[in-house]
Amino acid sequence: MAYQQALSQGFTSCDECQRLVRVAEVTKRQVQRCPCCHSVVTVRKSKSLSRTWAWLLTGLILLIPANMLPVMEVIYLGSGSPDTIMSGVLHLVEAGMYPIAFVVFIASVFVPVVKLVGLVVLLVVVQWKLPISARQCTTLYRMIEFIGRWSMLDLFMISILVTLVDLGSIASITAGAGATAFASVVVATMFAAKTFDPRLIWDLRAPIYEQ
Amino acid sequence: MPALQKASISNPSNDREHWSACHDCDLLLPIHDITENQVARCPRCNAVLYRHKKNSINKTLAFSLSALLFYIPANMLPILTLNIYGNMGRNTMLNGVFRLWEQGFWWMALLVAICSILMPLFELILLLTISVAIKRQRYSAVLPFAIKLQHLTSSWAMLEVYLLGIIVAIVKMSDLGELVLGQALVCYLILLVFTLCALQSYDRHSVWLATEILRNKTRNNVNMKNKSWPISRL
Numbered sequence: 001m002a003y004q005q006a007l008s009q010g011f012t013s014c015d016e017c018q019r020l021v022r023v024a025e026v027t028k029r030q031v032q033r034c035p036c037c038h039s040v041v042t043v044r045k046s047k048s049l050s051r052t053w054a055w056l057l058t059g060l061i062l063l064i065p066a067n068m069l070p071v072m073e074v075i076y077l078g079s080g081s082p083d084t085i086m087s088g089v090l091h092l093v094e095a096g097m098y099p100i101a102f103v104v105f106i107a108s109v110f111v112p113v114v115k116l117v118g119l120v121v122l123l124v125v126v127q128w129k130l131p132i133s134a135r136q137c138t139t140l141y142r143m144i145e146f147i148g149r150w151s152m153l154d155l156f157m158i159s160i161l162v163t164l165v166d167l168g169s170i171a172s173i174t175a176g177a178g179a180t181a182f183a184s185v186v187v188a189t190m191f192a193a194k195t196f197d198p199r200l201i202w203d204l205r206a207p208i209y210e211q
Numbered sequence: 212m213p214a215l216q217k218a219s220i221s222n223p224s225n226d227r228e229h230w231s232a233c234h235d236c237d238l239l240l241p242i243h244d245i246t247e248n249q250v251a252r253c254p255r256c257n258a259v260l261y262r263h264k265k266n267s268i269n270k271t272l273a274f275s276l277s278a279l280l281f282y283i284p285a286n287m288l289p290i291l292t293l294n295i296y297g298n299m300g301r302n303t304m305l306n307g308v309f310r311l312w313e314q315g316f317w318w319m320a321l322l323v324a325i326c327s328i329l330m331p332l333f334e335l336i337l338l339l340t341i342s343v344a345i346k347r348q349r350y351s352a353v354l355p356f357a358i359k360l361q362h363l364t365s366s367w368a369m370l371e372v373y374l375l376g377i378i379v380a381i382v383k384m385s386d387l388g389e390l391v392l393g394q395a396l397v398c399y400l401i402l403l404v405f406t407l408c409a410l411q412s413y414d415r416h417s418v419w420l421a422t423e424i425l426r427n428k429t430r431n432n433v434n435m436k437n438k439s440w441p442i443s444r445l
Contacts, residue, residue, distance in 0.1 A: 003238055003255055004238070004239045005237045005238065005239065006232035006237050006238070006239040007237055009239055011230070011232060011239065012232065012237070013231060013232035013233075013234055013237070015234070016358075016359055016362065016419075017358075017415075017416075017419035018231065018234055018260075018261075018416060018419075019231075019419070020230050020231050020232055036419060036422075036423050037355050037358070037359065037419060037422075038355065039359060092383070097382055097383075100378075100379055100382045100383075103375065103379065104379060107375070134236070134256070135255075135256060135257075138235055138236065138256045138257075138258075141235075142235075149366070149369050149372055150372055150375070152322075152326055152369050152372045152376075153372055153375050153376050153379065155319060155322060155323055155376075156323060156326075156327060156369075156372060156373045156375075156376030156377075157376040157379045157380050157383075158311075158319070159307035159308065159310070159311055159319070159320075159323045159327075159376075160290075160291065160302050160307055160376055160377060160380040161380055161383070161384070162307065162310045162311060162314065163300060163301065163302040163303075163306050163307050163310050164291060164293040164300040164301075164302050164380065164384055165293065165295075165300055165384070165387070166298070166300040167295060167298045167300070168298075170298075171295070174314050175311055175314060175316045175319060179316065179319055180316060180318050180319055183318060183319050183322050184318070186322075187322065190366070194366070198235045198236065198256075199234075199235065199236060199237040201236075202236040202237055202238075202255075202256070203237070
């Protein structure tokens with residue numbers, strides 16, 4: 001069966017309401033709007049590749065302080081013991097809480113790294129026009145989009161812990177600088193996944209694609 | 212491929228009604244009528260194009276309204292209380308944010324506030340607005356705006372992730388002292404379940420279709436009035 005890109009027929013779908021729109025010729029200062037929802041119609045997400053690269057590099061750079069600096073500090077009788085993301089997971093393993101250690105490891109170490117690496121793979125595939133299965137790339141993209149939000153787990157946990165352990169000068173928990181960096185990593189990778197346009201993967205193929 | 216030739220030959224204004232493009236791979240596809248509980252998927256990339264949800268608007272209305280009832284207690288009452296030698300540490304969803312802000316972590320506080328408090332509230336209010344407007348068959352300029360905003364909030368509302376945060380906090384703190392689960396935990400769980408149900412029954416695709424029909428109706432009524440005006444003066 002022959003498959004045909006909508007773009008090759010002069011159509012595109014509105015990102016907002018998924019209505020099929022005939023692509024109009026517009027000058028640089030004009031925009032085309034969807035007749036149904038009046039949002040701006042662009043053939044592909046505008047400047048998708050450069051925006052995704054930008055968010056991705058931001059996330060990669062911030063990943064270093066996020067993992068090196070303490071995300072949380074338990075202050076007990078005036079002396080603090082800072083915890084980085086990884087040492088927090090190791091503490092859980094030492095205490096024998098394997099399932100929770102696994103969940104925290106997946107959410108705060110595995111997911112950000114997988115997201116960043118996965119997006120780099122997708123961008124490289126699109127830019128260098130590598131002959132990799134477009135279907136698998138789309139699955140990878142959907143996975144990246146889905147898992148992104150679960151990294152917020154660590155931040156929510158810290159916000160709960162700082163209020164729970166509150167014994168004034170005896171013991172308390174404060175957030176650390178690493179948490180700010182980690183929060184930024186999560187936001188940057190979420191934006192990176194949002195600005196990437198999966199249709200670019202399929203545009204690599206010829207307009208008429210034989211299966 | 213006779214079907215595809217039809218796409219290129221037929222009138223573009225008619226095409227919009229019968230053809231669609233996959234949002235993930237831009238494949239040109241004819242729109243089929245689907246029956247109850249059926250899902251239309253892209254044959255090439257397997258993306259969900261649209262699904263038929265039974266009673267979509269009624270369910271969205273009911274679930275978002277019920278979720279909103281539990282929103283305030285879930286945010287204000289203590290979710291967890293930790294008792295260490297008579298010292299009580301209380302956690303509500305709100306004071307976690309304030310505590311982070313006091314400690315100087317405004318960026319984290321802001322993010323936690325947006326993802327766990329503000330966006331879930333906006334999302335519910337918008338779902339309610341949209342479903343009420345469509346239920347009453349009234350078109351206003353707010354409706355398309357609300358649908359677009361809801362699309363935006365859906366990726367930043369992370370109530371279900373907060374649940375995982377609570378579970379991890381419970382496990383971590385259970386041997387430090389006496390941990391009491393508060394009433395708000397129940398309210399929060401109900402809020403979470405109803406929010407997920409509302410989102411599950413909400414169907415953006417058919418809401419846009421309904422909006423367009425409503426708008427055309429309203430416009431036609433206005434046009435009729437304008438046309439009849441000079442006649443009535445004669």
